[in-house]
Structures are given as C-alpha cells and as structure tokens.
Amino acid sequence: xxxxxxxxxxxxxxVPLFKWLGLGAILGYLVAGxxxxxxxxxxxxxPEKVLHFAEIGVVxxxxxxxxxxxxxxxxxxxxxxxxxxxxxxxxxxxxxxxVLHWLFEMKSNGxxxxxxxxxxxxxxxxVQLMADKGILGNEDxxxxxxxxxxxxxxxxxxxxxxxxxxxxxxxxxxxxxxIAPAAVLTLVAxxxxxxxxxxxxxxxxxxxxxxxxVALLIGLGxxxxxxxxxxxxxxxxxxxxMMLANSSFRHQLEADVEPFKGLSLGLFFxxxxxxxxxxxxLANPLTVVFGTLGLxxxxxxxxxxxxxxxxxPFPRALMLGLMLCQGGEFGFVIMSEAVDQRLLPEAxxxxxxxxxGLSMALTAPAVIWFDRFTDKQIAKAPERQxxxxxxxxxxxxxxxxxxxxxxxxxxxxxxxxxxALDRDIDHIEFVKKFGNRVYFGDASRREVLEAAGISKxxxxxxxxxxxxxxxxxxxxxxxxxxxxxxxxxxxNRNDYLALKAAGAHHVIREVFSGALEAAVDTLSALGYxxxxxxxxxxxxxxxxxxxxxKQAKTKGDEASIIALGxxxxxxxxxxxxxxxxxxxxxxxxxxxxxxxxx
Numbered sequence: 001x002x003x004x005x006x007x008x009x010x011x012x013x014x015v016p017l018f019k020w021l022g023l024g025a026i027l028g029y030l031v032a033g034x035x036x037x038x039x040x041x042x043x044x045x046x047p048e049k050v051l052h053f054a055e056i057g058v059v060x061x062x063x064x065x066x067x068x069x070x071x072x073x074x075x076x077x078x079x080x081x082x083x084x085x086x087x088x089x090x091x092x093x094x095x096x097x098x099v100l101h102w103l104f105e106m107k108s109n110g111x112x113x114x115x116x117x118x119x120x121x122x123x124x125x126x127v128q129l130m131a132d133k134g135i136l137g138n139e140d141x142x143x144x145x146x147x148x149x150x151x152x153x154x155x156x157x158x159x160x161x162x163x164x165x166x167x168x169x170x171x172x173x174x175x176x177x178x179i180a181p182a183a184v185l186t187l188v189a190x191x192x193x194x195x196x197x198x199x200x201x202x203x204x205x206x207x208x209x210x211x212x213x214v215a216l217l218i219g220l221g222x223x224x225x226x227x228x229x230x231x232x233x234x235x236x237x238x239x240x241x242m243m244l245a246n247s248s249f250r251h252q253l254e255a256d257v258e259p260f261k262g263l264s265l266g267l268f269f270x271x272x273x274x275x276x277x278x279x280x281x282l283a284n285p286l287t288v289v290f291g292t293l294g295l296x297x298x299x300x301x302x303x304x305x306x307x308x309x310x311x312x313p314f315p316r317a318l319m320l321g322l323m324l325c326q327g328g329e330f331g332f333v334i335m336s337e338a339v340d341q342r343l344l345p346e347a348x349x350x351x352x353x354x355x356x357g358l359s360m361a362l363t364a365p366a367v368i369w370f371d372r373f374t375d376k377q378i379a380k381a382p383e384r385q386x387x388x389x390x391x392x393x394x395x396x397x398x399x400x401x402x403x404x405x406x407x408x409x410x411x412x413x414x415x416x417x418x419x420a421l422d423r424d425i426d427h428i429e430f431v432k433k434f435g436n437r438v439y440f441g442d443a444s445r446r447e448v449l450e451a452a453g454i455s456k457x458x459x460x461x462x463x464x465x466x467x468x469x470x471x472x473x474x475x476x477x478x479x480x481x482x483x484x485x486x487x488x489x490x491x492n493r494n495d496y497l498a499l500k501a502a503g504a505h506h507v508i509r510e511v512f513s514g515a516l517e518a519a520v521d522t523l524s525a526l527g528y529x530x531x532x533x534x535x536x537x538x539x540x541x542x543x544x545x546x547x548x549x550k551q552a553k554t555k556g557d558e559a560s561i562i563a564l565g566x567x568x569x570x571x572x573x574x575x576x577x578x579x580x581x582x583x584x585x586x587x588x589x590x591x592x593x594x595x596x597x598x
Contacts, residue, residue, distance in 0.1 A: 006043050010036050011266055026125060026364045029266055030357075033273020047274035054271040055233065056220065057264030058124045058329060060257050062152070062234040063219035065127065065145070066241020067254050074242060077146055084143055084306055085150020088324075091302045092119040096295075109165050113338045114352055116158045118295055120151045120328035123234065124268055125360055129323045129367055143307060144320050152235050155330050159230070159337060166341035183229040187222055187236060191243030199249045203425045203440060215256040218244070248428050248440045251421065255447035272329070276357040277350055288351070292358045296325040296366070315374050322370055326363040327356030393419040396454055398443035398473060399463035400428070403489050403510055407461050419452050444469040446476055454481055462488040462504070467495050474502040496548055516541055 010032035018028030036043045044050060093115040100111035130136040130144055195218060202214050219237050226236025244250060281288045300321035307317035335349040344352075395411060395418040397404045404420060411418050421441040422428050428438045441448040443464060454460065460477055464470045474488050488504040490496040499507045516537045523533035 003044065006036050007267060007270060010270065015266075026128060026269055027361060029269030030273035030276075030361045033270035034276060034278070035273075036270075037274030037276070039276065039278040044274060047271060050267075050271040050274060054264060054268035055329070057261060057266070057268040059223040059233050059237045060216075060219050060261035060264060061124060061127060063222075063237040063241040064254055064257055064261060066238040066243075067245055067250050071242055071245065077142060077149075080143055080146035081150050083146075083310075084303075085147045085153075087306050088147050088299075088302055089119045089151060089154060091306075092299055095298060095302070110338075110344050110348070112165070113162060113334065113343050114348075116161070117331040117334040117338075117352065118327050118356065119299075120155070120330050120334075121148060121299070121324040122326050122328040122360055122363075123148045123152060124265060124329060125326055125363055126324050128265070129364065133319075133323075133367070133371070135319075140312070140316055140320055143310070143312075144324060147303070147324060149238075151328065151330075152238065155235070155333075158334060162334070162337050162341050162343060166343060168342055180229045180231055183225055183231070184239070187225060187239055188243055191218075191222070191240050195244060196247055196249070199247070199440075200425050200429070203249075211252060212256040215253045216260060218253070219257060248425070248438065251419075251439045251448055251451040252441040254451040255441070255445060258447055258451065268329075272357055272360060275332070275353070276361075277354050280351055280354050281358075284351070288354055288358065291351075292355045292362065295327065295355060296359050296362065300325040319367070319370055319374070322363065322366045325366070326359040331356045392456060393417045393453055394458050395419075396449075396452055396457045396460045397421070397463065398449075398460065399465065399489075400438050401463065401465070404461060404463040419457070421448065421452055444473060449473070449476070454484065457484060459485045459487065462486060464489075467491060467498065470495070471498050471502045474499060474504045478503045493548065500549075512541075 011029065014032035014035070015025050015028040018031065019025055034040055037047055038044075093112075096118055097111050097115035100106040100114060101108055106114075126144060126148055127136065130141050135141040136145070199211075199214065202210055218240055222236040222240035223233035224236075226239075227233045244253065247253075300318070303321035303324055304314070304317045307320055308314060332353055335344070335353055338344040339346050339349045394416055395407075397408055397418055397420040400408060400420040400422040404422075408418060408420055420438040421443045422438055423440070423442055425440055428440055439452070441452060443449060443452075443462075444466070454477060462470050462473050462477075464473065470488055474486050477484055477486055485506075486504045487506045487508065488499045488502075490499055490507050490509050492509075496507050496509055519540070520533045520537045523536060524530060528536070
C-alpha cells in the first residue's frame with residue numbers, strides 16, 4: 001500500500017509540472033521514476049520486479065489497439081508492415097552491427113544481439129506520442145504502427161536467435177515445437193467462437209463491474225497464455241483484441257479497459273525511470289551521450305529514408321522518425337536474455353539498457369521541439385485522407401430501437417457508415433441478422449462514447465430511453481465536441497424543452513409526426529378534402545413548434561410556460577375560426593403566403 005502511495009505522489013507531482021513546462025507527460029513519468037528509484041530516494045528495493053508488473057500497461061495498450069484494428073484492415077496493411085517494418089529493422093540492425101563489429105571490433109555474436117535489440121522501438125512510447133499528436137488514426141499513424149507491429153512480431157524470432165547462437169548447450173527444448181502454434185490457434189478460436197457467447201451471457205446476468213472484470217480477464221489472460229509458451233505477451237493481447245474487433249462488445253470492452261490501461265502505462269513509464277543506472281552515465285558520459293544520440297539519429301534517418309521513398313513530405317517523415325527513434329522495452333528483455341545466455345557481459349548489457357532508457361527520455365522532448373519549430377499543417381496533414389475517411393463512421397446512433405433504426409436504415413441505404421450503440425444484447429443480436437452493425441455499450445457513459453468515436457463523427461442521434469440520460473449525453477457531446485451536430489429524440493413536450501435547454505441542435509418528438517398523419521386521415525374521414533386536411537395539419541404543426549420554441553426560451557419558468565400554453569391555444573382557435581370564415585381557397589392562399597414570408 002505504501003509503495004502504491006509513492007507512485008501516486010510521484011506521478012501527481014511530476015506529470016502536471018512537466019506538462020505545464022511543455023515537456024510532456026511521458027518525460028514527467030520517467031523523471032518521477034528516477035526520483036523514487038535507486039538513483040534518487042531509493043524507495044523500492046527491486047525496480048525490475050516493478051517493471052515486470054508494469055508491463056500490464058503495454059499489454060492492455062496492445063489489446064485496445066487490437067480492438068480498433070479489424071482483421072480485414074490488418075490484411076490491407078500487410079504491404080506497409082513488410083515494407084516499413086522489415087525495412088526499418090533490417091537496415092537499422094545491419095548498420096549498428098557494422099559499426100560495432102568493424103569499427104569497435106566487438107565479437108560477432110555480441111554485436112548481432114545489440115543490433116537486434118536496439119532496432120526495436122517502444123510500442124508504449126510511440127503509440128502514446130502518436131495518439132497525443134492526433135496522427136494514430138491517419139495514414140502516417142498506420143505507417144508508424146506497421147513498423148511497431150512488425151517489431152512485436154520479431155521479438156520471438158530474436159529470442160530464438162539468441163538461443164541458437166548461445167555458447168550454453170541445452171539438453172532439450174523446454175517445449176515441443178508444436179506448442180506455440182497450438183496456443184496461437186487456441187487463442188484465435190476462443191476469441192472467435194467462445195468469447196462472444198460468454199460476453200452475451202455476462203451482459204444479461206452480470207453487472208457493470210463484472211463486464212469490466214471480463215474485459216481485463218480477456219486482455220491479460222491472452223497475454224499470460226502467450227507468455228507460457230515463450231511468445232510475446234503483447235502479441236497475445238493484440239491478437240485477442242483483433243479477433244474481437246468485429247464483436248458487438250468492442251466499444252464496451254475498450255471503455256472498460258481504458259482506465260486500467262492509463263494507470264498501468266503510467267506505472268510502466270515510472271518503472272523505466274527507476275531502472276536507469278545513472279552511475280554509468282557519470283562514469284562514461286561521452287560514451288553514453290554519443291551512443292544514445294547516435295542510436296536516435298540512426299533510427300530517425302532510416303525511418304525518414306523509408307517514409308520519403310513512399311513520397312511522403314520530409315517534415316512528416318521526420319516527425320514519424322522522431323516518434324520511433326527510441327529503443328524499446330523489449331530491448332531490456334533481450335539484454336537480460338543475452339546475459340543469461342553468456343552472449344554479453346553484464347556491464348555491456350547495463351550500458352545498452354541505459355542508452356535505451358535515455359533514448360526513451362529524450363524522445364518526448366525531441367517531438368515537442370519538432371512541433372514547436374515546424375509548420376503544423378505541413379507536418380500533420382495526411383495525404384489521400386479520403387481513402388480512409390470514407391470507411392470511417394460519419395454518424396453515431398445512441399439507442400437502436402424503433403426510432404434509431406429508421407435513421408440507421410436510411411444511412412445504410414445511402415452507403416453512409418455509422419456506429420450504433422444499444423444496451424439490450426438480445427435486441428442487438430436480432431437486428432444484426434438483418435445486416436445492421438450494432439455494438440453493445442452503455443451510451444450514458446462518457447468512456448463508451450469516446451471509445452465509439454464521438455470525436456470523429458459529424459452527427460449524433462441521441463435516442464436513449466431514459467430522458468435524464470438523453471439530456472446528460474447531449475450536454476456532454478456539446479460541451480466536449482461542439483462540432484458534432486446533435487439530433488435528439490423527445491418522448492413528450494417536457495423532454496423537448498429539456499433537450500432544447502441542453503443545447504441539442506434538433507429535437508424530434510417521436511409521436512408528433514405520426515399523430516399529425518392520424519389527424520389528416522381523421523379530417524379526411526370527416527369530409528375534409530385532402531388539401532384542407534393537409535393545410536390544417538400544417539398550420540397546427542407550425543403553430544405548435546413556434547409555441548414550443550417560445551416556451552424553451554423561458555428556461556424552465558413554469559408560470560411562463562403555462563401562460564404561453566394558454567395563449568397559444570387561444571391563438572390557434574382564432575386562426576382556425578378565421579380560416580372557416582375565409583373559406584378553403586382563401587385560407588390556403590393565406591397559408592401559402594405565410595410560408596413564402598418565412
């Protein structure tokens with residue numbers, strides 16, 4: 001409990017300070033880690049154990065990324081994964097190996113291990129930076145993520161290479177060759193066929209907290225399964241998330257995991273700061289500084305070269321290179337394994353770890369420096385954005401009952417992509433049979449709205465059953481995403497007034513239009529001509545809408561609302577009496593004249 005308190009105090013003090021100074025939250029976490037680690041106040045005995053536990057943050061981060069990346073999208077990215085991911089690792093590792101082996105005359109195996117380790121970047125750092133700069137969802141972000149994805153896939157082969165070149169003779173393999181592929185197939189099959197039925201059952205009989213427990217269990221359980229068969233935990237979480245990307249529970253899972261992901265990522269960054277051995281920096285300042293800057297410069301240059309070859313403007317290539325120029329968290333794992341396999345002396349591994357850690361610490365300031373001295377429009381504008389935006393939802397429908405379905409069907413018929421949320425899993429499964437893409441989620445929760453992409457859509461239809469939830473959602477959207485047009489359903493006149501007061505751009509009374517149609521048919525049955533019936537209904541509709549707008553301006557003053565209601569009824573009766581005295585044709589002309597004046 002005391003250790004947790006230390007973490008919270010360090011983060012609470014350092015992160016706001018560094019964000020205020022314009023240096024970013026990540027550097028704040030790292031400095032907080034240095035302050036409470038062995039090189040500072042020494043509040044923890046074994047930072048390595050903390051780092052191992054804090055990897056939960058990376059696991060949950062990759063699980064959420066998987067939820068946002070459907071298998072079809074990943075398949076479409078295969079060219080980028082191979083071109084940018086393989087190209088970056090191959091070129092970086094080759095150049096580092098050449099420098100270490102031929103320039104510094106390091107042994108071949110040791111040089112190869114270091115080259116492979118430093119060619120990896122930090123998924124946690126890079127993804128967080130891309131998200132903070134708003135490029136994770138565009139084409140530049142996809143290129144960066146392609147590099148990171150290939151690196152995660154390469155971790156296992158690198159560990160196998162270490163075992164193959166190790167001077168230590170092993171009697172037999174720990175696991176049979178088929179165990180790892182079997183575990184991967186088990187994970188894919190479970191995520192594809194078992195998890196959804198379990199989530200459906202949980203949504204019916206479990207509470208909100210149980211859904212959170214299940215979300216964490218899926219993400220962490222898949223990671224542990226992969227770790228047991230000597231595969232990357234992050235890769236396991238990513239695969240589980242990707243298999244659930246088409247699930248009805250996608251947005252709810254993301255919202256449930258998000259708070260834990262943020263906390264554990266902060267702990268991860270703090271633990272990285274705690275593991276930095278600053279004594280080596282003081283003992284070998286030139287070696288550490290030039291080694292760190294050389295690594296960052298080399299990786300930046302390689303990434304720039306690859307991205308520029310894809311005809312991307314240089315400023316954007318430089319931005320992506322800076323975001324991925326640091327060493328990665330898996331570098332610590334590889335260095336530890338290299339020492340165990342007697343491929344590197346412990347002093348050399350510690351030096352590499354320090355350079356990797358310092359490169360992480362310097363990445364955020366480098367990106368901030370770039371952001372300050374570069375034209376943001378040139379650096380951030382994604383080329384050919386329309387290719388990707390055309391597949392992104394343009395509308396969000398909150399509540400997919402009878403009201404929301406009508407809007408959804410019309411949008412779908414016009415090839416307009418939308419996201420719909422509903423809380424009734426039985427209803428969701430029913431409407432999905434007709435080709436509708438609806439997700440399980442409590443739209444009254446802000447986290448679910450953000451996970452569903454409220455910041456990216458142009459319009460939101462709020463059709464929730466609970467009037468209070470409707471008002472709260474409308475208020476939240478307009479306060480935090482003012483560019484989104486809000487169309488809200490009102491159950492009655494009081495709801496209409498409340499939603500107007502909340503700021504909804506358009507408020508639709510769910511039974512009003514149907515009631516007007518019934519009135520037209522009733523008048524026709526009583527002998528009115530079709531023109532007379534439609535005209536009478538139009539006069540009533542316009543008058544009633546004007547009355548409601550006037551009442552909305554009273555801002556809840558009950559006495560004023562009642563007075564306006566009485567006055568409106570008298571005015572309506574007066575209008576109809578005048579119409580009767582004028583006759584149908586003259587009344588119709590007057591109505592048309594009134595319409596033209598408007």
